[in-house]
Amino acid sequence: MNAAVPLPQPAARPMKLVCPAGTPPALRIAVDNGADDVYLGFKDETNARNFAGLNFDDKSLREGIDYAHRKGAQVLVALNTYPQPGTWRKWQAAVDRAAALGVDAIIVADAGLLAYAAKTHPRLRLHLSVQGSATSHEAINFYHEHFGIRRAVLPRVLSVEQAEKVVSRTPVEIEVFGFGSLSIMVEGRCALSSYATGESPNTHGGCSPAKAVRWQQVPNALESRLGGILIDRFGEKDNPGYPTLCRGRFVVNGDTYYPFEEPTSLNTLELLPRLQAMGVAAIKIEGRQRSPVYVETVTRVWREALDDCARSPERFRVRPAWQEALAGISEGRQCTLGAYHRPWK
Template sequence: MRSSYLELVCPAGTPAALHAAVAAGADTVYCGFRDCTNARNYPGLNFDMDEMTAGVAYAHEHGCKVLVTINTFPRAGQEKSWHQAVDNAAMAGADAIILADIGLLDYATRRHPGLRRHLSVQASAANALSILFYREHFDIKRVVLPRVLSIEDVASLIQQTEMETEVFAFGSVGPMSEGRCFLSSYMTGLSPTHEGVCAPASHVVYQDDNHCIKSCLGSVTLNKFSKDEPAAYPTPCKGRYEANGRTSYLFEEPIGLNAVDILPQLKAAGVTALKIEGRQRSRAYVSKVVGTFRKALDDLAAGTQIHASGDLKTMAEGGRETSGAYKKGWR
């Protein structure tokens, strides 16, 4: 029997990953359509309408909920595709949709008032006033909190708004306010806000440069590694830059977020749900990470101490972990 200590919300980049997440103990999975309406629009990922309908049915049979992410910002003149995605999510029987754009929230509220709306992290609602605005205008039922907040901030927000919240528990550390970062389009011309891809693979180049490997995004060199060092993926906020004559990871290091050690604090703060990131990751990743968190949550519910911190290191970005902004010194 699964515990209900915290709701475990898991990534399903493909139908196979959805099955893996359900099997590993997800309470909820989230997925998107195979187009630019969701923020993980990578080749070979996501669901068409038939797959979505089947995925929702499969999850529901196993007592698991499905959230559909439609969290990019529609381009002017092209809103129809986003409206279609909202209509399709409703038709597929999704339990909720995750949205960020004000115009799209308005559309969903008017057309599908009965379909639960969650506010995406891409809306960057990091304070009580913003959350109240979205609740008053669009009756959102849950907010996915930005990764820039400390545990104290999270607790205070929940206290002020009495809103259901979902926080990131495992995945990447995003130092910038999400949905409002134009670094990737500045370097590639392709916009994560509309196209749903940050640091698109089509623009990534690894170059042999004397005794090292250079990683580039478009024509911009984001890092240099010696040949025995693992070459991290060139994401603009996780590159090495030179400022004041010193070269460093100025924004953030290539390091993964893992909050498994602070689950009791998140629970005490009043958090409702934990989000595992990684719709672009493998089925093996989904099984391992979801399984580890499932066990941790069940142990905590049973009053058992947990020792899960080292278990996921190989799954973390750059093979290293941090609890990110949750601890105050981070900023």
């Protein structure tokens, strides 16, 4: 054997597909289309998608767990907001409920709540939420050493090289975002929404809440406001988007532009072989607030892609049909590799 030929590497483990379930129908659709894990929340501010018409009560969660388990999928409950002063018992009770219902893991951001869960339910699997803002292996290992977390979701701010270093230096499984709405700020470190509306992901489980949104037709334009603040003004040719604060058009020294970023979606399909090779454990799809059609499309496409990648990573090619299907459900119909690839670096 030629010494220059590298020994075959042990095949990297297939990555798990983690899909959003805002509602019971979305859960069933995600499971039916091949999600390994589904994640969801209770109907209150204990999770970061606390929107009207979304989420689960005990009965629907019990049924959802049964459905998922029968088909071999796991259910993760997001308790990923920060317990606010005076309401600690509510979060504590949510942890107890999740444990009693037999969920497969809870996704938590708050260190105090992780401490409670680890102590009270030592057999309950703990995942560190992206809202925990752990951007280095040392931060992740802190949560591992103190609470025995088994998986951490990386904030959407690291490059591929940085993410790779994190993966190689922690015993904790790493989950990364693969697709969906793109967070421009570090998760868990953004108070823009509460500055304008009084409610933020950290405090109330939602960014730019719907009740603070106002649409107003003015001569030649449609205006979107959040908490009374003008976020954007759309002409006839524009495609008006939801007034998420960091996607607004503002004025700096007379220039009107998107000072943070154009509205785009994250899509990392083309990075899959690299993510798999570096040992990423799971790919997360954003969008508990999105429709069952979104969940169906995105789960089907990503299942196929992950299967292709697991079978033969070196021959992996992004199929045009996938990109087309995803483009149809992306915000702004534009996709980007986000921070993984940094054109803005």
